[in-house]
Amino acid sequence: MEKAPSSSGCRADIDVLRLAPALTCAINSTSNCLGNTATSTFTTATSPAEQAARAQTKLWTDRYTQREVIVDRAVERGELPAHTDARRLLIAATAPLYHQLGLLRAAPEPVLAEQSAAAAVLAAAAGAFSDRRSEDT
Numbered sequence: 001m002e003k004a005p006s007s008s009g010c011r012a013d014i015d016v017l018r019l020a021p022a023l024t025c026a027i028n029s030t031s032n033c034l035g036n037t038a039t040s041t042f043t044t045a046t047s048p049a050e051q052a053a054r055a056q057t058k059l060w061t062d063r064y065t066q067r068e069v070i071v072d073r074a075v076e077r078g079e080l081p082a083h084t085d086a087r088r089l090l091i092a093a094t095a096p097l098y099h100q101l102g103l104l105r106a107a108p109e110p111v112l113a114e115q116s117a118a119a120a121v122l123a124a125a126a127g128a129f130s131d132r133r134s135e136d137t
Contacts, residue, residue, distance in 0.1 A: 064090050071124075080124050085131040092129070093120035 064087055071086035080089075096116040100108040123129065 080121075081127050081130055083130045083132060084124050085129045088129045088131075089120055089124045092123065093117045 067090060068086035071080065071084060071089050074080045075082060075084050093116050094113075096112055097108050100106055100112065120129075
């Protein structure tokens with residue numbers, strides 16, 4: 001994936017590689033991951049109160065929305081296909097981390113964030129996260 005000539009930023013793969021840890025907790029130790037408030041709420045087996053559920057939804061929605069611009073800029077620079085669905089790419093980049101934390105209740109290996117982001121960028125570059133519906137609007 002070459003850097004677009006008019007690009008003033010990093011390549012899409014580098015941007016998303018830097019992004020993955022920003023969407024997750026520090027993964028250097030189990031206590032950091034499992035002690036993170038957002039992660040703890042996500043991994044709790046009991047149902048949270050309605051107010052806590054709304055706050056958690058807002059937290060994650062805001063977190064992804066704030067970072068969609070990274071994908072949008074990569075599309076503008078020609079590093080990812082037009083109509084790449086930023087939210088789907090970001091979720092794919094971080095899903096393995098949350099799988100480790102939420103389902104397996106284990107801290108991910110430190111390389112997992114980078115590997116997951118790289119795999120998501122390769123998939124996006126191949127059109128896996130294309131939102132063709134936006135062509136109709």
